[in-house]
Amino acid sequence: MTGRNGRGLREKPMTIIFNIVIFGLAFLMLRLPYRYSLALVAIVVVALLRMERKGAVDALFSLYIRNRRVAAFSALICILAIPVLLSTFRYQSHIAVMALIYAMVCLGLNFQMGSTNMVNFAPAAFMGIGAYSMAVMTVKIGVSPWLGMLTAILTSAFAGLLIGLPTLRTKGYYLSLVTMALQLAFVQLIKNMPSIGGPNGISGVKAFSIGGFSLYKAYTFFGVKLTPHFFYLIFCAFALIILVYVAQRIYISRYGLALNNIAQDEIAANCLGVDVPRCKLFAFVIGGVYCGVGGALYASLTSFVGPNDFTFARSLVFICMVILGGMDNPIGVTVGAFLLTVITEKLRNFSDYAQLIYAVLLVVILIVRPSGLIPKRVRDYCAVFGRELLSPSRPDAGPADKD
Amino acid sequence: MALLETKGVSIQFGGLWAVKDVDFLIDAKEIVGLIGPNGSGKTTFLNIISGVYRATHGAVTLQGEDISALRAYSIFKKGIARTYQSSRLCWDLSVADNILTGLYSKQMNGFWDVILRPRRVDSEIYDSLQECMDILSYFNPGLFKRRYELAKNIPHIDRRRIEICRALVGQPAVLLLDEPTAGLNGEETMQMMKDIHKIREINKDICIIIIEHDMKVMESVPERIVVFNAGQKIAEGIYNEIVRDKDVISAYLGGAAI
Numbered sequence: 001m002t003g004r005n006g007r008g009l010r011e012k013p014m015t016i017i018f019n020i021v022i023f024g025l026a027f028l029m030l031r032l033p034y035r036y037s038l039a040l041v042a043i044v045v046v047a048l049l050r051m052e053r054k055g056a057v058d059a060l061f062s063l064y065i066r067n068r069r070v071a072a073f074s075a076l077i078c079i080l081a082i083p084v085l086l087s088t089f090r091y092q093s094h095i096a097v098m099a100l101i102y103a104m105v106c107l108g109l110n111f112q113m114g115s116t117n118m119v120n121f122a123p124a125a126f127m128g129i130g131a132y133s134m135a136v137m138t139v140k141i142g143v144s145p146w147l148g149m150l151t152a153i154l155t156s157a158f159a160g161l162l163i164g165l166p167t168l169r170t171k172g173y174y175l176s177l178v179t180m181a182l183q184l185a186f187v188q189l190i191k192n193m194p195s196i197g198g199p200n201g202i203s204g205v206k207a208f209s210i211g212g213f214s215l216y217k218a219y220t221f222f223g224v225k226l227t228p229h230f231f232y233l234i235f236c237a238f239a240l241i242i243l244v245y246v247a248q249r250i251y252i253s254r255y256g257l258a259l260n261n262i263a264q265d266e267i268a269a270n271c272l273g274v275d276v277p278r279c280k281l282f283a284f285v286i287g288g289v290y291c292g293v294g295g296a297l298y299a300s301l302t303s304f305v306g307p308n309d310f311t312f313a314r315s316l317v318f319i320c321m322v323i324l325g326g327m328d329n330p331i332g333v334t335v336g337a338f339l340l341t342v343i344t345e346k347l348r349n350f351s352d353y354a355q356l357i358y359a360v361l362l363v364v365i366l367i368v369r370p371s372g373l374i375p376k377r378v379r380d381y382c383a384v385f386g387r388e389l390l391s392p393s394r395p396d397a398g399p400a401d402k403d
Numbered sequence: 404m405a406l407l408e409t410k411g412v413s414i415q416f417g418g419l420w421a422v423k424d425v426d427f428l429i430d431a432k433e434i435v436g437l438i439g440p441n442g443s444g445k446t447t448f449l450n451i452i453s454g455v456y457r458a459t460h461g462a463v464t465l466q467g468e469d470i471s472a473l474r475a476y477s478i479f480k481k482g483i484a485r486t487y488q489s490s491r492l493c494w495d496l497s498v499a500d501n502i503l504t505g506l507y508s509k510q511m512n513g514f515w516d517v518i519l520r521p522r523r524v525d526s527e528i529y530d531s532l533q534e535c536m537d538i539l540s541y542f543n544p545g546l547f548k549r550r551y552e553l554a555k556n557i558p559h560i561d562r563r564r565i566e567i568c569r570a571l572v573g574q575p576a577v578l579l580l581d582e583p584t585a586g587l588n589g590e591e592t593m594q595m596m597k598d599i600h601k602i603r604e605i606n607k608d609i610c611i612i613i614i615e616h617d618m619k620v621m622e623s624v625p626e627r628i629v630v631f632n633a634g635q636k637i638a639e640g641i642y643n644e645i646v647r648d649k650d651v652i653s654a655y656l657g658g659a660a661i
Contacts, residue, residue: 246518253517254503254510254528261493261504268491271453273479273508273573378497378551381532385525389533391547392540 015067016074018060023078026338027085030092034346041339041346045365048335048373057374061331065383079241083233093229095345097301100236101294103337106321107247107330108290111283113319114328114376115256117263118167118283122179123318125186126288128310130156130295132190135202135305145208145300152296153289160288164281171266183312190307201306205299208235216300236297240334243290247330250286252379259283260328317344324365326372335374406431406610407483407577412451412461412471413634421447423634424461431576432603434611436621438645439631440655445614446488448631449579452612453485454478465577480508484570485579488614489586490562494555498546498565501554502535505569531572538568541605542598560591564598574606580613584620592617599624618646618656630655 025044029037051057064071086093109123130152137148163182167175191199207216215231250256258279261269270276299305317340325336343361347354365373382389405428413423422444429435437445450456452463454475463471470478484505492501510531512524540547542564546557554562563583570578583599584592602609615621621628621642628645630638632654638645645651 249518249520254507254512255514255517257496257500257504258507260496260500264493264495265491267455267475268487268493269504270475271455271479271485272504272569273476274504275476376495378553379500380551381499381528385529387525387529389529389536389550392537392544 011063011067012070015063015071018063019071019074019078023075023082027082029339029342030082030086030096031089034349037342037346041343045339045373049369052369052374058377061377062383079237080234082237083230086233087226087230088224090227090229093227093233094301095341097229097233097236097297098345099338099341100233100240101298101301102318102321102341103240103334104243104294104297105291106318106325106333106337107243108287108294109318110247110322110328110330110333111250111259111287111290113322114333115251115259115263116280116283118280119176119319120179120284120287121176121312121315121319122163122183122186123287123291124310124312124314125183126156126159126291127295127298127314128186128190128305128307129159129288130292131299131305131310132196132202132295133292134296134299135205136196138206138300139202139204140196145206145296148206148300149208149293149296152299153292156288156292156295157285158288160284160286160291161281164284167284168277168280180312183315187307187311190310197306199307201304201309203304205303205305207300207303208232232301239293239297243293244330244334247290251328251330252381252384255279255282257379320362323370323372324362326374326376328376329372329374332372332374332376336372339373405429406433406466407452408464409448409452410462410464412448412458412463414447414451414456415459420634422451422458425631425634425636427629427636429577429610429612431608431610433627434599434603434613434625436625436628437612437614437631438616438618438621438628438655443631443655444634445631446581447634449485449581449612449614452478452577453483453579476508479573479575482574482576483579484573484575484577486563486566486570486581486583488581490559490566492554492562492565492569495553497551498539498554498557499532499535499550501565502539502569502572503532505572506531506535509573535568535572538571538605539565542568542601560587560594563587563595567598567602571602571605576609578602578609578611580611582614582616584615584617592620596620596624 025040029040032040048057082096083093086096105123105127108126109120112118112120133152133155134145134148137143137151138145163179167178170178190196196202207214209215215235216228218228219226219230258269258274261272261274262276262279266276321337321340322333324340325334326332344354344358347357407429409425409427412425414421425448437448439445447456451458454473454477458471461471462469465481465483470481473481493504510527512527516524536547536550543561546561546564549557554565557565567583580599584595587595599611599613602611613625626641628640628642629636630645630651637654638648638651646656
């Protein structure tokens with residue numbers, strides 16, 4: 001035990017340093033000009049691949065779990081530091097907020113694609129349902145954005161339920177085809193509904209505000225003019241933290257386990273007492289909730305929603321983010337969403353080649369590591385709960401082993 | 404009253420009656436073996452009992468309750484667990500997770516419990532895991548150390564054990580074993596026979612239905628044998644009667660078997 005305490009003393013500063021490095025890298029990727037930023041992304045990707053192979057990522061995770069208070073507190077400070085450092089850089093702040101919103105949608109998609117192996121080709125449509133609910137509620141009906149967000153969550157979840165029901169009878173490719181059809185139908189539907197703007201979309205979506213204090217407004221502090229994203233970035237970061245936390249808890253719970261079992265073998269899962277249809281619907285509904293949150297935040301950020309923001313191409317980007325980051329690992333998915341958003345935005349300067357570079361990158365990642373940068377982890381309940389399993393010591397169970 | 408009973412159970416696939424009019428009884432604490440040539444409907448019969456297929460007609464009753472219309476997950480909750488001819492574990496999950504899945508329907512924590520995770524939920528998961536590890540160690544103490552290894556990296560006989568543990572943790576009343584010794588060599592088959600006896604030590608009231616081709620296993624493990632041929636039950640009795648039965652010899656054992 002003394003050894004453990006001794007290690008603990010050195011571990012705490014280590015945890016803080018790692019947090020500063022991680023968030024510092026994220027900041028630099030956002031802040032640097034595209035050449036350096038992309039070079040940094042490449043270095044981080046290669047480093048992640050190497051670390052994963054050497055087990056360093058696992059070591060880092062267990063370090064964070066052991067020192068969770070220190071890790072959480074220092075991460076919080078780092079997260080608050082990023083908006084401060086970006087406070088006068090409007091475009092970079094915008095990229096940061098977009099990365100957070102995309103990460104939310106990807107987390108939602110991950111419940112279906114990563115956990116349950118149901119490749120949903122319509123995350124953008126779910127996000128669009130959320131964004132349009134937000135826009136309709138705040139612009140057409142004129143209620144508060146908070147109520148708009150609640151509506152967005154409910155409608156997206158309900159959409160998840162509706163899409164989930166017919167897909168219960170289909171599996172694999174057929175399920176994917178159903179969701180593709182939904183995605184395409186959604187865009188056409190929006191374009192052909194003049195009541196919600198048709199192809200012109202809806203503009204003037206309200207910004208969130210807390211008691212009259214708008215979260216999306218250019219404030220001036222001590223003579224420094226902040227970007228309007230300053231508070232919105234913090235707000236989205238906290239929203240994402242909650243969503244990652246919930247996703248992580250579902251992953252380690254019996255529901256996450258049931259979803260993984262369905263992904264592997266539906267019949268076996270069914271014969272183990274897992275209510276397969278209900279679990280599949282759960283994956284769609286909770287995914288809808290995540291996409292709804294992302295959509296509402298997106299609508300409020302851009303203050304405009306149009307059919308072209310929620311196309312099939314956008315859905316493919318979300319799928320790529322999940323694959324790049326690592327299936328069925330909320331942290332990995334978040335990292336994937338962040339990296340891919342940064343790459344896409346930084347490649348804006350060469351929009352002619354952007355798609356090509358983007359595609360090459362994905363192909364390379366898929367060849368080098370099809371399971372993503374930070375693939376799913378074996379569930380270690382004891383580390384999470386901070387309790388050790390007793391080595392079973394029945395008289396006839398052989399020599400009791402300690403580890 | 405029998406624990407598990409089937410009356411006139413039949414199932415039709417296209418024009419083929421894979422199982423036809425099978426009447427079958429099993430009591431608590433009983434081990435029954437099913438034998439028969441390939442394609443004689445043994446596995447299909449287990450699939451009907453466990454709810455993978457629904458019988459075209461006939462009834463399956465467990466403790467007097469008709470379960471033939473229930474879905475597989477409800478049947479598992481009623482107390483019928485099974486293993487498969489070729490292991491159907493989750494290869495990319497750890498050993499511990501595979502067994503823990505068997506307790507999915509026993510755990511009480513709901514969605515909000517999972518999100519907010521009060522202390523009792525942690526304890527429930529921890530206790531479930533401990534229970535799984537206790538059962539696993541009973542079959543193979545070495546596997547406790549390998550509990551966080553992926554199931555795909557585990558040797559074949561241990562995969563079978565994991566599958567049996569996964570079925571056993573929920574404390575079922577009936578256990579269906581579909582060829583537990585398939586793919587095992589002679590020595591491993593002996594170990595597996597010991598393991599099947601261990602099942603009874605863990606759960607004294609359990610009744611087991613076992614499909615097997617190895618007549619050595621059939622001789623020593625089950626108390627009663629049921630013989631299938633072309634979807635029908637052609638004989639039933641103790642081992643010594645069965646091996647002398649003319650129909651059984653011509654359908655399955657062949658003249659040279661005895």
